[in-house]
Amino acid sequence: MSIVYLNGAYMEASEAKISPMDRGFLFGDGIYEVIPTHQGKGVGLGLHLKRMENGLRSIGVEFDAEPLKQVIAELLEKNDGDDLNVYIQVSRGTYEKRFHGFPDKVEPTVFAYTWQIGPAHVADKAQAHTLKVVTADDLRWQRCHIKSTSLLGNVLHFQQSYGEGYDETLLFNGDGNLTEGSSSNAYIVKDGVVYTPPLSDELLPGITRKILLTILAEHSDIKVVERAVSKQEVLDADEIWMTSASKEVGPVIQVDGQKVGSGEIGDVWLKAQTLYSKHCYDIDC
Known part of the structure; x- marks a missing residue:
């Protein structure tokens, strides 16, 4: 015990x-x-x-x-x-x-x-745990930036995917823009550029998110843009990632039954996870 x-x-x-x-x-x-x-x-x-x-x-x-x-x-x-x-x-x-x-x-x-828990993730496409997700309208409350123990809204959204054999649910606000997952922050990659929704009361300021964005800014030439991301952009993305303490940088290969990009883990993910694995203990400000 x-x-x-x-x-x-x-x-x-x-x-x-x-x-x-x-x-x-x-x-x-x-x-x-x-x-x-x-x-x-x-x-x-x-x-x-x-x-x-x-x-x-x-x-x-x-x-x-x-x-x-x-x-x-x-x-x-x-x-x-x-x-x-x-x-x-x-x-x-x-x-x-x-x-x-x-x-x-x-x-x-x-x-x-x-x-x-399992050991820290490694930057290896052959060993990465890929994610298959579904989409849904975000039905949670309007203070998602608070990491409250009142998680019923998140639980119901997660169960929507988990109950159907998927890994996560990507959520979209009333304007049709990406907010986050039920238990993860979300990103898309298009033409080598990473896009992620800016922090607001619609999404949690994830610690893994902060660590990853800091590492990419300080240790890479990968361009990151924080702005609204439409559902169509998500569906047209070359890569999609989801981050959390447990997922680290989780590569999504399927959304609503459709392949993301080629359907394989992307090269930008490999570079990002490599850098995260190397520097994640250095970011604690």
Whole structure:
């Protein structure tokens, strides 16, 4: 049984108990992060914790995430494995009655645990996990930039693809422009140029996205343009990628049953994943 962290203490997972009056349980009133680690090194650790602080501040919870670095270090030490995901969730806390308004003088509930993941991805077309996706109108709320634990909208969109044997759902707003995936940021490549939607309240400011774009700007001649991307541009793309902590730079080879480009992994992806694998631990600003 793995060791978890709950409100200042480390314990077996079976011993961790949270009140049903916790607002994270009743309302999804909390923020979370998932941080991949390999050989004890977190990818974008500082960036993840900064996003957590920003998310909590946006819902009215003042929280210092810096001490979580020590929590993460101890969890990695207590749980065997070279390749682990660390999940951290902070809810507003527990209050004696169910009431939509924010209660005064409650302490946040802080929970963290780890689980085994595969090794870091390698830039090899033969070993890459390719993705087949479907498209859908984005039916989630209008604050997708907050990494809230209220994930039902994302879950339903993901299930739309997963239930049909696909890997992800590409989402489009009311103007017919790409937002993101149900659990990933999205990109297209056309004539060697990478296009991705600009950050807004319609998509999550992904840490893998930030790391990748920083690496491409600093270590490559690949041109990246942040602008609206239409559905037709997606369907006409030479390459499509999706990024997340688990996917890293995931190559999409099929959309709605149609091949992306040649239907094979693209050369721009190979260059991008090569650079990501080499430099991802260097970006933590």
